[in-house]
Amino acid sequence: MHMADALLSPAVGISMWAAAGTAAAIASRRLRQQADDQLVPLMGMLGAFVFAAQMVNFGIPGTGSSGHLGGGLLLALLLGRHAALLVIASVLTVQAIFFADGGLLALGANVFNLGVVPCLIAYPLVYRPLAGTAPSDTRRAIAIAVAAVVALQLGALGVVLQTALSGLSSLPLDTFLWLMLPIHLAIGLVEGVATAALVLFLRRAWPGLLEGEAPGRRPAAARARPLLAALAVAAAVTGGVLSWFASVRPDGLEWSVTYAAGTDALVAPGDGLHGHLARLQQRYAWLPDYDWPAADAAGAGAAPAGAAAASADPAPWPHPKPGTSVAGVLGGVVTLALVTGVGWLLRRRRARA
Amino acid sequence: MPRIGSALQELRAIESLAARDTPLARQDPRAKLVATLLFVVTAASFERYVVAGLLPLALFPTVLAARGDIQGRLLARALWLASPLAVMVGLFNPLFDRAPMVELAGIDVSGGWVSFASILVRFALTVSAALVLVAGTGMPMLCAALGRLGVPQSFVTQLLLVYRYAFVLVDEAARMATARRLRAPDQPRPGLSVYTAMVGHLLVRAVDRAQRVHRAMIARGFDGEVLPTRALRWRAADTVFVVGWCAWFALVRSVDLPGSLGAWLAATTA
Numbered sequence: 063m064h065m066a067d068a069l070l071s072p073a074v075g076i077s078m079w080a081a082a083g084t085a086a087a088i089a090s091r092r093l094r095q096q097a098d099d100q101l102v103p104l105m106g107m108l109g110a111f112v113f114a115a116q117m118v119n120f121g122i123p124g125t126g127s128s129g130h131l132g133g134g135l136l137l138a139l140l141l142g143r144h145a146a147l148l149v150i151a152s153v154l155t156v157q158a159i160f161f162a163d164g165g166l167l168a169l170g171a172n173v174f175n176l177g178v179v180p181c182l183i184a185y186p187l188v189y190r191p192l193a194g195t196a197p198s199d200t201r202r203a204i205a206i207a208v209a210a211v212v213a214l215q216l217g218a219l220g221v222v223l224q225t226a227l228s229g230l231s232s233l234p235l236d237t238f239l240w241l242m243l244p245i246h247l248a249i250g251l252v253e254g255v256a257t258a259a260l261v262l263f264l265r266r267a268w269p270g271l272l273e274g275e276a277p278g279r280r281p282a283a284a285r286a287r288p289l290l291a292a293l294a295v296a297a298a299v300t301g302g303v304l305s306w307f308a309s310v311r312p313d314g315l316e317w318s319v320t321y322a323a324g325t326d327a328l329v330a331p332g333d334g335l336h337g338h339l340a341r342l343q344q345r346y347a348w349l350p351d352y353d354w355p356a357a358d359a360a361g362a363g364a365a366p367a368g369a370a371a372a373s374a375d376p377a378p379w380p381h382p383k384p385g386t387s388v389a390g391v392l393g394g395v396v397t398l399a400l401v402t403g404v405g406w407l408l409r410r411r412r413a414r415a
Numbered sequence: 416m417p418r419i420g421s422a423l424q425e426l427r428a429i430e431s432l433a434a435r436d437t438p439l440a441r442q443d444p445r446a447k448l449v450a451t452l453l454f455v456v457t458a459a460s461f462e463r464y465v466v467a468g469l470l471p472l473a474l475f476p477t478v479l480a481a482r483g484d485i486q487g488r489l490l491a492r493a494l495w496l497a498s499p500l501a502v503m504v505g506l507f508n509p510l511f512d513r514a515p516m517v518e519l520a521g522i523d524v525s526g527g528w529v530s531f532a533s534i535l536v537r538f539a540l541t542v543s544a545a546l547v548l549v550a551g552t553g554m555p556m557l558c559a560a561l562g563r564l565g566v567p568q569s570f571v572t573q574l575l576l577v578y579r580y581a582f583v584l585v586d587e588a589a590r591m592a593t594a595r596r597l598r599a600p601d602q603p604r605p606g607l608s609v610y611t612a613m614v615g616h617l618l619v620r621a622v623d624r625a626q627r628v629h630r631a632m633i634a635r636g637f638d639g640e641v642l643p644t645r646a647l648r649w650r651a652a653d654t655v656f657v658v659g660w661c662a663w664f665a666l667v668r669s670v671d672l673p674g675s676l677g678a679w680l681a682a683t684t685a
Contacts, residue, residue, distance in 0.1 A: 067541035068500035068534045072460045090567045099637065100629050106576020107584075113577065113619055117419045118617075120610035121603070128604050131614065150516035152573045156581065158547045159557075161428060162423070162497035162542040167455045167584060182419030193519040218639065220501075221473045228671025230534060231504050232512040232527055257616075259607055263615040391519065401473045408481035410643075412438075415483075 064157070065172050065221050069167030071228035078224065079170030085178050089144035101145055104329060111150045113156065122252060131254035134180030135189070135210055136257050139272060143181045150177035175220040185211035199265070203258035208253030211247065218246035353401050419589040421496065428580060429546075432485060433553030437485030444552045444560035446653035450475070450660045451548045457664040459538045463530045464516065467673040469537065475660060476543040483551035490543045499541050505534035554578045563647055583624075588617055 067075075093101065112133035117130035121126065137146035151173045157163040164172045190207035222242050226235045233241075264271050433440070439447075454475050480490065514529030549557060550641065562571040591613050594607055599651055603615060629637075666672070 065457060066502060066504075066538065068501035068538035069504055070459055073455050073582060075456070075459060086568065086570065090569050093569060099511075099633075100626075102572060102637075103576065103628040103632060104622065105573055107580050107621045107628070109573065109577035109616075110580035110584040111621040113581045114419075114588040115614050115617060117422055117585065118605075118610065118614055120607055122607050123606070148570060148573055149577075150501055152570065153575045155574060156554075157507055157576055159545050160426060162545060165455065166452060166545050167541065178624040204653040225504060227644045230530065230537075232508040232510075232530060233504060234511065237507075237511075255607065256610070259611040260615055263611045264618065267624070268619055271619075371461055372605070388519075389677035389681050390467040390517070391673055391677070392680055393671075393673030393675070394470050396676055396680065397467065397470040398473065401470070401477050404474060405477035405481045408478060409540050412481065412484065 064164040065168040065175060067167045069173065069225050069228060069230050070168055071230065072167070074224050074228045075167040075170060077170075078174050079167075082151070082170040082173035082178060085147060085182060089147045092144045093148065101141070105141065105145055105149050107257040108140065109153050109156075112137065112149070112153050120256065126184075129249070129256060130254050131260070132176070132180065132210065132214070134177060134252045135185060135206065135213060135253075136260060138181045138185035138189075139206075139261060143185050146185070147173075147177050147181040150181060155406065163257040171220070171224050176218040177222065177226075179211035179216045179289055180209075183216060188212045199262055203262060206253030206258040207251065208259060210257055211250035214246045217242060266274060303333030419585060419592055423582075423589060425493070425496070425501070425583050426585070427549045428489060430553070432483070432489070432550040433556075435484065437483045437551065437625060439485075439551035440553070441483065441649055442551075442656060443649050443653040444556040445564060445647065445649065446551055446656045447479075447548055448557065448560050448564070450657055451544050453661060453664060454544050455541050457668055458544075459532070459569060460668065463533060464526060466532045466536055467677070468527060468671045469540065471667045471672045472540055472664070474663065476540065476547045479547045480543075485550050489550065490546060493546045494542055497538075498607065501538045505538075507533045507535070509542050513569055517597065522648075533621075546678055559647055580624075583620060584617065587620065631662055 113129070115131045116133065119130050121128055132152050134146065135221070137149050140146070141149065154164065154172050154176060155169060156311070158165055158169050160313065189205050189209035192208055193202055197205065218243075219239075222238050225231050225233070225238065231238070261272065427477050443491075454472065458469065458472055476490075480487070496550075508531040509525060509527035513525045513529060515523035516526040517524045552560075558575045558578075559569050561574070562568055597610065597611065599609075
């Protein structure tokens with residue numbers, strides 16, 4: 063399941079970008095060291111294959127539902143874990159920008175849940191030890207199924223944790239876990255069966271194709287540990303740093319503006335553009351029947367929350383304020399009309415030109 | 416993930432849109448990429464109960480779509496096909512967050528419905544911005560921008576190849592699916608064994624094709640890296656584009672424009 067932009071906070075989204083980006087950069091460097099120019103077209107083609115194969119569904123007998131290939135584990139079997147991670151990341155990027163599967167901010171989270179988890183955790187730490195060096199068909203199929211289930215469970219756990227940490231969903235953590243994990247147990251089993259069936263088919267159809275994954279390659283588990291440690295540290299550091307700033311100053315964008323400008327002149331009220339806007343904001347504030355909502359507990363037209371505003375409202379239950387809502391809805395409708403009008407005008411001007 | 420037919424249609428529609436010469440297409444792809452990323456982060460940075468405050472952000476995809484001649488129909492279709500996770504998870508908000516928050520026409524609306532509406536608005540904004548970006552830029556130019564912005568060349572090459580061959584392989588998968596449906600019209604979906612044979616053959620053909628492509632690439636002097644073919648030129652207009660939109664995002668984020676507009680309207684009409 064693809065994580066979505068609309069459920070993510072910037073702190074979580076950017077942390078996951080950092081973690082996935084670190085993994086992809088390491089994988090990229092490893093591949094350059096291999097310097098196998100055959101891999102380039104093969105990786106491109108297999109990415110396109112996963113993209114196409116995910117659109118072919120098979121019926122699951124007796125349920126009326128359908129399943130399809132996940133791809134991460136199969137790619138790791140065919141290409142090794144580093145190339146597989148890059149291929150999955152490229153497929154997810156294309157899906158994000160062409161089909162809005164996930165989104166740009168959620169891309170890091172998706173590459174982590176659907177790429178790093180199957181390629182760098184499930185494949186080296188579950189599949190390889192279970193399959194051993196020269197597995198029989200049955201042992202190989204079981205190892206694939208178990209690895210697929212583990213990958214899907216961890217991926218679903220990732221979605222739940224990222225959603226919960228972002229704080230946009232009201233679903234309690236335990237309820238969300240109880241919804242996601244059993245569903246993904248089933249999906250994992252279906253995906254595992256599909257992947258295993260496909261791998262056994264390939265063993266007959268093209269015996270040499272899967273050779274790359276068995277002998278000759280270094281045992282993966284030992285090499286995976288430093289990489290996983292680096293990933294965990296990168297995620298923890300960025301997450302910790304970002305969430306610290308987020309808690310001190312809930313307005314993440316203001317923080318990044320300050321950080322980028324190297325000065326807090328933009329943030330200090332009474333100074334420059336922000337101060338001017340803040341004064342403008344205060345001038346409107348005395349208008350009848352309208353309240354500037356404070357921080358989290360806000361009306362439909364909530365104002366940005368500064369550090370001071372966050373502690374301003376002690377009441378846990380917000381009280382409905384009809385005036386506020388009317389202003390929010392009215393303002394929202396007029397804003398939408400204005401935006402649409404601007405778009406329409408621009409199109410007309412272009413049509414005339 | 417959409418079904419094969421609509422996916423192919425979507426890919427082709429976007430590619431033909433991106434191939435046209437519009438004011439949006441002439442903009443440097445780096446400017447569009449940076450502005451879109453800032454847009455998405457801004458949209459995500461709002462508090463969970465903000466709905467109206469997010470709406471001025473819609474100016475960004477609206478203006479870009481108008482400058483790129485991208486029809487609203489395409490955006491609406493993309494929203495319809497997009498992954499439903501956000502909507503499904505968001506639907507739980509009204510169940511768990513029942514404290515009344517706002518009052519509309521005498522009816523109390525709970526915080527859950529407000530935050531659900533907020534998730535839907537974010538969803539529409541981020542999905543349309545990403546689609547406008549690719550439909551007004553095209554994948555090759557977007558990849559060139561990524562390369563110039565420091566993304567490793569191996570990943571940029573990978574993206575380009577996946578995009579190029581996605582057309583070929585999705586087309587092939589669609590033909591396989593049609594052939595199967597003609598042979599088994601009463602079965603809407605294949606069973607596992609037929610599925611395995613279909614997807615397995617698709618994979619075998621893909622690997623075979625990759626080997627042919629590799630030989631063709633070597634014949635053309637390929638040495639492990641695909642070089643970017645297009646030069647990018649950053650103009651003053653691109654700086655104005657990025658700075659202008661950043662200023663708009665900062666304004667929308669720091670001042671509740673619809674709120675003050677509504678309050679002003681309510682005050683003047685009262």
